[in-house]
Amino acid sequence: MTDKTFQKYKLVIDQWFVNGFNGTMAYKEFYPKAKRADDSFSKIQRIPEVQEYIKQKEDEAKKALRTTHEVLLEELENWAYSDITETLLLTPDQVKELPPEVRRLITKYETTTRRIGSGEQAISETTVKLSFVSKEKAMEMIHKHTGFYEKDNEQKGNIVTETREERDRRIEELIQKRNAAD
Incomplete structure (x- = not known):
């Protein structure tokens, strides 16, 4: 990728940050004749140099807004325990x-x-x-942020995969157990 192209991609990303993260509109701002602006924007987002630029912009925004885990949790605690x-x-x-x-x-x-x-x-x-x-929303956000629900999420994520033969055999065993109980 040439430096000129990268500079144009940076302008697209800047526009994306400004317009509320609408990639299609950001891309069309600089490439108005693009037929598949959504796909094109998605492709430039996957370019390592562009990803690094996005990360840099996010870090700058976090720094400017004082957005850290500690500050966020402090504000949520204020919500949750307010009187x-x-x-x-x-x-x-x-x-x-x-x-x-x-x-x-x-x-x-x-x-x-x-x-x-x-x-x-x-x-x-x-x-x-x-x-x-x-207050309920604040507590929910605190719990999500601190990983309180992590164990539940892990339990939901344990998906058992089995072959068709294993499933058919398990179904047959269940049917036999049911018939034996009758």
Whole structure:
């Protein structure tokens, strides 16, 4: 592969990162006449130099976003063990003053204001409704990330392969056992 070709492939990969990982669209951006852009993109992804470039881009993104196992597990732990009682009866201004690690748990925020009474004696009451990230989802993600389900996955992966003759013999034995029990 020439350096010129590699530079063009790098542009395709850059576009792939920018467009949300749509390989076909990334390839067509630089090769608009391509008939099988999906196959062509798949082929360039398998080139060792391109794979190395993709890995480099992923590492740069991880570094920029501080995406490490430790940081991810810290955030998931924050989700899983958060205490929503810290947010009960808060005003909108008090919600804004919450620490960032608590605010990140909020997925939906609504305020409702209603007037009680009339005239000069009327009072306004503002209710804040908050929705939070799922604790169950956080626990599931922690378990997946730490390999908690690994044993179950290994058990599911143990597929027994047998020849047709072995299967027929096993079926015959089961039929004989059933008939003997009758």
